[in-house]
Amino acid sequence: DHAQSAMGGSRMIRIGVDVDGVIGNFLEACRSLTLAKDGATFEDCCALAGSEDGLWKIIRTYGELFHRNYLDPLQHAQVGIEALMRDPDFHVTIVTSLPDPRKAPRTWCADRTEWLHRHFDIGKDHISFMEDKGRFHGDVLIDDWSKQVKRFCASSPHHRGILFVQPHNVNADMNSVAPHAWDVLQDWSDPAWTKSVIEGLVKE
Numbered sequence: 497d498h499a500q501s502a503m504g505g506s507r508m509i510r511i512g513v514d515v516d517g518v519i520g521n522f523l524e525a526c527r528s529l530t531l532a533k534d535g536a537t538f539e540d541c542c543a544l545a546g547s548e549d550g551l552w553k554i555i556r557t558y559g560e561l562f563h564r565n566y567l568d569p570l571q572h573a574q575v576g577i578e579a580l581m582r583d584p585d586f587h588v589t590i591v592t593s594l595p596d597p598r599k600a601p602r603t604w605c606a607d608r609t610e611w612l613h614r615h616f617d618i619g620k621d622h623i624s625f626m627e628d629k630g631r632f633h634g635d636v637l638i639d640d641w642s643k644q645v646k647r648f649c650a651s652s653p654h655h656r657g658i659l660f661v662q663p664h665n666v667n668a669d670m671n672s673v674a675p676h677a678w679d680v681l682q683d684w685s686d687p688a689w690t691k692s693v694i695e696g697l698v699k700e
Contacts, residue, residue, distance in 0.1 A: 508584075508585060508586055508587040509585055509586050509587070509635050509636060509694060509695070509698055510586075510587050510589070510633070510634035510635045510636070511580060511586055511587065511588050511589070511634060511635065511636045511637075511638065511694065512589050512590075512591035512624070512629065512632045512634045512636065512637040512638065512639075512648075513577065513580075513588060513589070513590055513591065513638045514590075514591060514592065514629075514637075514638060514639040514640060514641070514644070514660070515590060515592045515608065515612070516545075516551060516567075516592075516640075517545060517546075517639075517640035517641070517660065517662050517664075518570070518573075518638055518639060518640050518660045519569060519570055519573040519576075519577060519590075519616070519684075520567045520568070520569060520570065520573075520611075521567065521568050521569065521570045521571075522545050522551070522567065523541060523542065523545040523662065523663065523664075524568065525554070525562065525566040525567045525568070526541040526544050526545050526550070526554065527541050528566055529554065529557075529558065529566060542662075542663040542664045543664060545662065545663075545664055546640075546641070546662065546663075546664025546665060547664075551593075552595065552596075552599040552600060555595070555599070555600050555601065555604065556599055556600065556601070559601040559603070560601060560603050560607045562607075563607040563608065563610070563611040564607075567611065569615050569616070570683075570684065571683065571684070571685075572683055572684035572685045573616075573684045574615060574616060575684065575687065576684025576685075576687055576690060577616050577618075577684070578616075578617075579687035579690070579691075580687070580690070580691075581618075581622075583691065585691075585695075586691075586694070588622060589622055589623070589624050589632070589634065590612055590618060590622060590623045590624065591624050591626055591629055591632050591634075591637065591639075592608060592623070592624070592625060592626075593625070593626070593627070594625035594626055594627045605625055608623075608625075609623055628647070629644045629647060629648055630644075630647035630648050630650065630651040631651065632648060634655075635654065635655065635656060635698060636655075636656045636657070636658060636694055636697060636698065637655070637656075637657050637658070638657075638658040638660055638681065639657070639658075639659070639660060640659070640660045640661075640662045640664075640665055641665070642659060642665050642668035642669070642670060645657035645658070645659050645670070645673070645678060646670065646672055646673055649673045649674075649677045649678060650672070650673075655677070656677055656678065656679075656697040656698060657673065657677065657678040657679075658678065658679055658680065658681050658693060658694070658697070659678060659679075659680050659681070660680075660681050661680050661681065661682050661683075676697075677697070678697070679693050679696070679697055681693055
């Protein structure tokens, strides 16, 4: 019973969308913060943006200010997400990390929820905090971390992954994922193209 609503009318395609590096400009946030002022190169910032330790180092250091002052939406992301949310063939959930409480401020979930509401008008019923995105109950996951895409695709033969292109993942090894089970998305500038990528994967 895998989703083919647009083609077969059975049900909506359930899409999970990551935040940092997919709809939130985490790389630019890294460059804006003190790490860039400490002599870090662009390559250093890319490496930081692509690592779990780097993410939590930023969050731990700046706490609620990270969302309030530094994290902006990626270019075209607001238009792209609005198009997905309004599409009757899709059900969209923001799938974002549930942090180890030792690594993140206690206000993390509330700060992230407020940021999503402020920039994307997304309510709590469309947000899922997860330790393991491989357990997301959906059909397609859009993420910039290749390990999350691989984990999701490996958890079910019907799961499909979209790697959102960022400097830190251009050389990602995706050989463990069947070619028909994943694709890439370069940006959010063309909602019709985004829809075609998603539906093309689900048809397979």
